[in-house]
Amino acid sequence: MSDATAPEPPGANRPFAKRMMRKLQDNWRSVIIAIPFFWLLFFFLAPFFIVAKISLAELAIASPPFTKMVEWTDSGIMTIRIVFDNFTYIFEDSLYFDTYVNSLKISVTSTIICLLFGYPVAYAIVRSGPVAKPILLFLIILPFWTSFLLRVYAWMGLLADQGTINNLLIALGIIDEPIRMLYTEFAVFVGVVYTYMPFMILPLYANMEKLDGSLNEAAADLGSRPTNTFFKVTLPLTIPGIVAGCLLVFIPATGEYVIPDLLGGGNVNMIGRVLFNEFSRNSDWPVAAAVAIVLLFLLVLPIMVFQYYQGKASEAD
């Protein structure tokens, strides 16, 4: 380490070389940061500004079908046109407003069903023996990796008028005429609960698994019955898992497109579907953009709650 025996005075070249090395190191880090940073800036953030811009424009018969925000008049004067009509239109037109409410109704209800059903399942896995546990976990994770689209399709086969359930019920003599299930709101509920259930079970499982088993024993030792222990000890301690699971179900369910389209047919309107159709038919882009912006704000709130909880959880560690 010591440069005492070096022929040239050590102070002369060394600091410069060192400075260069430092600079290189700093740049090396900057490069690592810059690549993903600019990718996201370019392909994630910039598109949103464009959507925001379009939501403030007017519909025009052109390609793309909206007016330009910034225009140069012939005399070289820049004019900026901002129109809030699209936003007022969304709230005045009952189609959009009702669709929002309907989306929220479906996603909130499905989240609650997922929680009521997923909680005991997660708890059952946690309480299983060392052999059964990994197998059960595997069985829960497997559908998670299986194609989302195909899982929805599987329910089409079950719920159709001529589907498995109706055929079975008729064969058993319970009903004479098939019950209409496919292309109803009921089918949408089933589809949402079915596809998002693993998102509820897995965070709950992860949370419960970390709980100290001796807490239950301590409660029992102090005279608490199992039911009481569950409500007084286990349930309060699994709130972080409940919050995480609910948000993981609620957020994607609200913007869902595939399930209402395939299982709801034309009969169930959800905001994701309206957006998709509005856009793919190339009709009213400014309004669709405004719908997207409103949906974004609708979802920003739960995300903030989520991050607040996560922040609190990491502080506690």
Add this chain to the structure above:
Amino acid sequence: MYGKRSRFLTIMLTLGLAFFYIPMIMLVIYSFNYSKIVPVWGGWSLRWYNELFQSQEVWEAVSLSLQIATLNATFATLLGTLAALAMVRFGRFKGRTLFGGMIVAPLVMPEVITGLSLLVFFISLNELIGWPAQRGFTTITIAHITFSMAFVAVTIQARLTGMGQDLEEAAADLGAKPFKVLTAITLPRLTPALVSGWLLAFTLSLDDLVIASFVTGPGANTLPILIFSRIRLGLRPDINALATIIILVIAVCVAIAAILMLRQQRRDLRDQQLAAGEG
């Protein structure tokens, strides 16, 4: 936390698993149905598999989807890892909050919004600089990288945080320069997370319908787009056959992964016994 499983819990567990698997089992069974109308049983047959294999359209979609998924997984893992390193290991830097926000945002963003904003972006970009002239392979890949890198970044971030910084500090203490620390210590330790990140990105891409539908162009049909366009009109036996094959492939892959993990666990156990034996 093991313990007794009450009867209620066992019933719920059974119901849950039935709920998960009965639809898929029915899907598989009906793929072997001879009848053209899916729910009407017409005897066992491989007719639809045969039809499927002869469909040029299906093969093209499969090939396109696999190409996009591979490219996407590779780039998303690369970018996601860089992002995670920047967030966890580089301390404070300018724009860190914005960066962190942009990493988390795609996770909670409805696909519809991501898709439409990217579509609008590509159209505007085309007007501005004439690229991308046509939407399809490239635009889908870019869109997929953008949202799946966030998933990779979060996976790797969790792993990096869990690893702690002891080993990196030890390497620096032993004279390793920062870049050497990264290549000799951090990355090898990250390998399992990198593998699962890659697989996650791969699956996300294979699975995506909504974003791909937005940013695709004429002729570029990924497998989900193809499936969706067919089942939108009702049940189709050839899709049942396709679904069966996909489910089978995924089940085999996940099972292999599970077995590998189990082996690793056994190896760890053996190591512990070895250590205890000669302590």
Add this chain to the structure above:
Amino acid sequence: MAVVPPAGAAALAPNSLQTIVRHGLNGTQTVSDTPWLDQDGQKPLVQIKGVSKKYGDVTAVDNVDLDIYSGELFCLLGGSGCGKSTLLRMLAGFETLNTGQILIDGVDMADVPAYERPTNMMFQSYALFPHMSVEKNIAFGLQQDRVPKNDITDRVHDILKLVELEKFKKRKPQQLSGGQRQRVALARALVKQPKLLLLDEPLAALDKKLRKQTQFELANIQEQVGVTFIVVTHDQEEAMTLSSRMAVMDAGRFQQIGTPTEIYEFPTSRFVADFIGSANIFEGRVSEDGADHITVQTDAVEIFIDHGQSLSVGSRIWVGLRPEKIRIIKSDDAASGLNQISGKVDDIGYLGETSIYKVELPNGQIIDITAPNQSRPMDREQRITWEDKVMLSWDPSSAMLLSS
């Protein structure tokens, strides 16, 4: 609590260390054991000057100064959060300084990154690379210095011999026991022949029996390789066994620096007296200040001390008395001399080799006395039991003057 001299127990063959610098091993313990005394104008190896470190509003290290000389085994002792680990990490280069300066061998370390410092660290978690074998772990540091391959092989071989792990060189860290991992961590840090070895709680992860044995081994290895050690520990017994000199730290400051004997026998503050071993503390005022003695009048008793600095009469002072330095006999007499006081046994704890007596003094204060159980407690007449009247006494040299 006995002070064990680190020298004397030799277990490892010194020849096995051709490549490791040895110095100061004289067999007799004279010069090399007290490098801070015979500096002969030589510079300290480590100079810590006015160093502070803050995390937000919390001051972890508060303006500390310390010189450590070549060949020392220096312990930083303190409770959790006292700043000892922060100080160690600043020496290693993992934490930046808010104020002050650290010099190692006369070179300011401010701009020297961790990977260029002439120090090596043994981590509390050991921080062994799990994807490398024992051998590769140890070779890692040498490879960074671009040491020729043959030299690396030789040096790794020698150090493995020193820590007696030759058989395990192909194993991965997770295939080793706790004690073996500890030795790999030590070997990995030592093989680079640092000027200064930093050890963060080196024995904390071992069980109690292994810890005691390893304490002596560590001191031996330090003596053989002659590298300066700085050890951070929260275990006072460990600090006393290992160190040639130690610093007691609290709230980011050094409370006292000295040899283990100095710290135990002559603590300067109530904190140190109570932190190292235990002490009965009496508050009082100086009643007489003689040429070779001092008398302190406390609530309970007048204490005569035949050492200590000169203090003005009437100034407030504390006096500490170690439980084992107080004699206890069964007696009904009233106290009649200096350093004598009568009391009543309030409680007894039987510890086997010793017993601990809690004695209530006339003013109500309860003090601890430990006494060896020299005879079996069968003789009912002599045995001290609950509610017995006892006479306590101590030597004029036993009491400790505590200034704060």
